[in-house]
Amino acid sequence: MKRKIIVTGGTGYIGSHTAVELIADGYEVVVIDNLYNSDVSVLDGIHAITGVRPRFYNEDLCDRAKLDEIFTAEAPVDAVVHFAAYKAVGESVKKPLEYYRNNLLSLINLLEVMEQHRTPAMVFSSSCTVYGEPEELPVTESSPVQEAASPYGFTKQAGEIIIRDTMAARPHQKAISLRYFNPIGAHPTAHIGELPRGVPENLVPFITQTAIGLRDELKVFGNDYNTPDGSCIRDYLHVVDLARAHVVALRRLITGENKANYEVFNLGTGTGVSVLEAIAAFEKATGVKLKYSITGRRAGDIEKIWADPSLANRELGWKTEINIVEAMETAWRWENRLKNKES
Numbered sequence: 001m002k003r004k005i006i007v008t009g010g011t012g013y014i015g016s017h018t019a020v021e022l023i024a025d026g027y028e029v030v031v032i033d034n035l036y037n038s039d040v041s042v043l044d045g046i047h048a049i050t051g052v053r054p055r056f057y058n059e060d061l062c063d064r065a066k067l068d069e070i071f072t073a074e075a076p077v078d079a080v081v082h083f084a085a086y087k088a089v090g091e092s093v094k095k096p097l098e099y100y101r102n103n104l105l106s107l108i109n110l111l112e113v114m115e116q117h118r119t120p121a122m123v124f125s126s127s128c129t130v131y132g133e134p135e136e137l138p139v140t141e142s143s144p145v146q147e148a149a150s151p152y153g154f155t156k157q158a159g160e161i162i163i164r165d166t167m168a169a170r171p172h173q174k175a176i177s178l179r180y181f182n183p184i185g186a187h188p189t190a191h192i193g194e195l196p197r198g199v200p201e202n203l204v205p206f207i208t209q210t211a212i213g214l215r216d217e218l219k220v221f222g223n224d225y226n227t228p229d230g231s232c233i234r235d236y237l238h239v240v241d242l243a244r245a246h247v248v249a250l251r252r253l254i255t256g257e258n259k260a261n262y263e264v265f266n267l268g269t270g271t272g273v274s275v276l277e278a279i280a281a282f283e284k285a286t287g288v289k290l291k292y293s294i295t296g297r298r299a300g301d302i303e304k305i306w307a308d309p310s311l312a313n314r315e316l317g318w319k320t321e322i323n324i325v326e327a328m329e330t331a332w333r334w335e336n337r338l339k340n341k342e343s
């Protein structure tokens, strides 16, 4: 019998790509998502790629009774991959309590219901945002976690601590937190990708929307940083590489290769790329000249950060395989697919 995995937030950007990789690896995937920041048509995209349409519950994880019903209906569940959360940094500053309630209550409900139903394992979607502005680069898993710069960031830090403490009290369960650096790109088939709400906050959707004519120009937030070309540096990894990391993390938990019942891994390429280099990669991938100008710094931006992914390389046997030019190409294919869908 196939192992059954509940993917919360499975119609979202990273969740949908992970659902695809899990199905390809032979798992049965069940999606729970309240479609707050995603669209039910994403299930069609997953179906188009895999030939499988995951069973879908349009429910909110803050509704504990509903969650209990789902776990009863789906029993036995082998593991949960937990993506569902609010994720806009700027919005979280304006609506802190909504972020705390949604992101933390959903996690607490999930952990309680998992205990009730004896679900043995969880993979949690965390973020490099927990490191703040790092003092040393690249950042390893033991680099200090800095005070969160936004309520969103705090929900990731708190989420990790909630899971860590819960696992310490429950030797019969296990969990892995995955700290993502900057996920970009779309599935190479262009059946699924990122669906930003309104004006994108993130660099790559802003680039592709500018190139396709939805935005006038990209504003590069600052060229006076202490970096070789003056623009900020990040570690951009392709979303399919990231999705595959969830599959190997899950396998580690299921096969018992984990060294402790709570573990944390950085997921990145290990290479820092500046904003100007990212633009050049987009232009190289697509042959499209991007309209951009330099403007002032964005409040709260980190100057430079990239991962030391060697723990994930060693322990999970995972490393990124798709480079930034290929990643930009997939992002562009997806943007064009969205345009054709609308017209």
Ligand code: WQD
Binding pocket: 087, 088, 089, 126, 127, 128, 129, 181, 182, 201, 202, 203, 204, 206, 218, 219, 220, 221, 222, 231, 232, 233, 234, 275, 298, 301, 302
């Ligand atoms: C990347 C670079 C900008 C837009 C993200 C998530 C955050 C957290 C960490 C998950 C920066 C520059 C951007 C634009 C620009 N992820 N930029 N013009 O800042 O690393 O944050 O990763 O937990 O939620 O948002 O990513 O894509 O916003 O920015 O110049 O229009 O691009 O200044 O240097 P960031 P980003």
